[in-house]
Amino acid sequence: MELTTVSDKPILLLARWLKYVLSLPVMGILYVLDAFIGRLERLIGQKRMPYLFVLPNMLIFSIFILLPLILNFVFAFTGGNSIVPANRPWVGLGNFERLFACSDIWDISTCREDVFFFAVRNTFLFVLVEVPSIIVLSLLVALALNRDIRLRGFFRSAFFFPVLLSPVVVALIWKWMLQTRGGLINTILGFFGIQPIAFVLDGGWMMFWAIFVSVWAQLGFYALILLAGLQGIPPVLYEAAEIDGASELQRFWNVTLPLLRPTLLVVLVLSLIRGVQMFDHVYVLTGGGPGTATLLTVQYIYRTAFEPPNNWGMAAAVSLMLAAVLAVLTIIQLILNRRQFETV
Numbered sequence: 001m002e003l004t005t006v007s008d009k010p011i012l013l014l015a016r017w018l019k020y021v022l023s024l025p026v027m028g029i030l031y032v033l034d035a036f037i038g039r040l041e042r043l044i045g046q047k048r049m050p051y052l053f054v055l056p057n058m059l060i061f062s063i064f065i066l067l068p069l070i071l072n073f074v075f076a077f078t079g080g081n082s083i084v085p086a087n088r089p090w091v092g093l094g095n096f097e098r099l100f101a102c103s104d105i106w107d108i109s110t111c112r113e114d115v116f117f118f119a120v121r122n123t124f125l126f127v128l129v130e131v132p133s134i135i136v137l138s139l140l141v142a143l144a145l146n147r148d149i150r151l152r153g154f155f156r157s158a159f160f161f162p163v164l165l166s167p168v169v170v171a172l173i174w175k176w177m178l179q180t181r182g183g184l185i186n187t188i189l190g191f192f193g194i195q196p197i198a199f200v201l202d203g204g205w206m207m208f209w210a211i212f213v214s215v216w217a218q219l220g221f222y223a224l225i226l227l228a229g230l231q232g233i234p235p236v237l238y239e240a241a242e243i244d245g246a247s248e249l250q251r252f253w254n255v256t257l258p259l260l261r262p263t264l265l266v267v268l269v270l271s272l273i274r275g276v277q278m279f280d281h282v283y284v285l286t287g288g289g290p291g292t293a294t295l296l297t298v299q300y301i302y303r304t305a306f307e308p309p310n311n312w313g314m315a316a317a318v319s320l321m322l323a324a325v326l327a328v329l330t331i332i333q334l335i336l337n338r339r340q341f342e343t344v
Contacts, residue, residue, distance in 0.1 A: 075316035095317035119300035142226035160220035171284035203293025229263030
């Protein structure tokens with residue numbers, strides 16, 4: 001039995017009074033809502049109520065996703081600078097023909113829209129380096145974090161922490177670190193007598209740093225997926241292989257890799273999709289520069305649409321082609337997920 005002194009009674013009475021007073025507005029709001037929803041239910045019927053609750057979400061989806069998709073499809077086959085569909089003349093496949101109008105197919109500088117091909121080339125190089133880097137490094141990190149090491153929880157959190165940061169914040173931090181004057185990296189190099197390196201003015205360096213920052217920001221996410229796959233492998237298989245005299249490398253090659261292959265394929269497809277549609281990190285870090293050295297396909301779409309002379313039709317045409325590539329990668333991912341589910 002809880003004992004209370006006489007001096008505690010005023011405090012308890014004050015707490016109860018505050019609780020009662022503070023709950024009055026909440027109770028009033030709930031009462032009004034209950035009366036309104038009850039009357040509405042009697043008006044339209046109980047079976048129609050779920051559709052009413054879904055309606056706000058469907059309106060938001062229609063206005064901000066479905067309608068832009070329809071407009072994008074219309075814009076891809078129309079011309080002009082007007083954003084009003086009724087004021088845009090029909091050009092059919094004209095935007096696509098202009099994209100691929102080249103005097104020499106092997107020389108992209110002869111193309112009418114050569115910047116588009118520079119963006120596609122940069123995107124291809126970006127994906128070609130970034131995706132293998134993510135797979136290899138995330139696998140190494142997952143293998144290390146799967147071991148019984150000290151401070152394992154801390155290191156797991158540390159590697160995943162960049163995933164929680166906004167891409168804009170990540171890019172701004174690294175942009176400050178890469179500055180020629182006052183940047184952290186050049187300041188460290190100065191301690192060793194090395195002259196400052198103009199990272200932001202060198203296309204090769206900026207592409208390297210764009211890939212590096214992207215890998216650094218996403219590494220924890222893919223390492224977490226692979227770590228889950230590693231923990232799904234039965235330990236008894238490693239014990240049996242060790243009893244048979246298999247070395248650690250042999251256990252990795254003959255046990256870990258075969259059983260981790262479905263997870264690796266998922267990581268491959270996810271990183272491919274992310275790499276093809278990369279925009280935020282690179283846009284904030286480099287702005288596509290210097291020149292067009294780090295201009296990627298999504299940024300080309302953004303520039304074409306929102307910078308003068310605002311060629312909405314060309315941007316829409318490129319976005320449709322990019323959507324087709326992403327659709328193929330998504331279908332591959334769904335097939336891999338189905339196969340992985342069937343093997344479980």
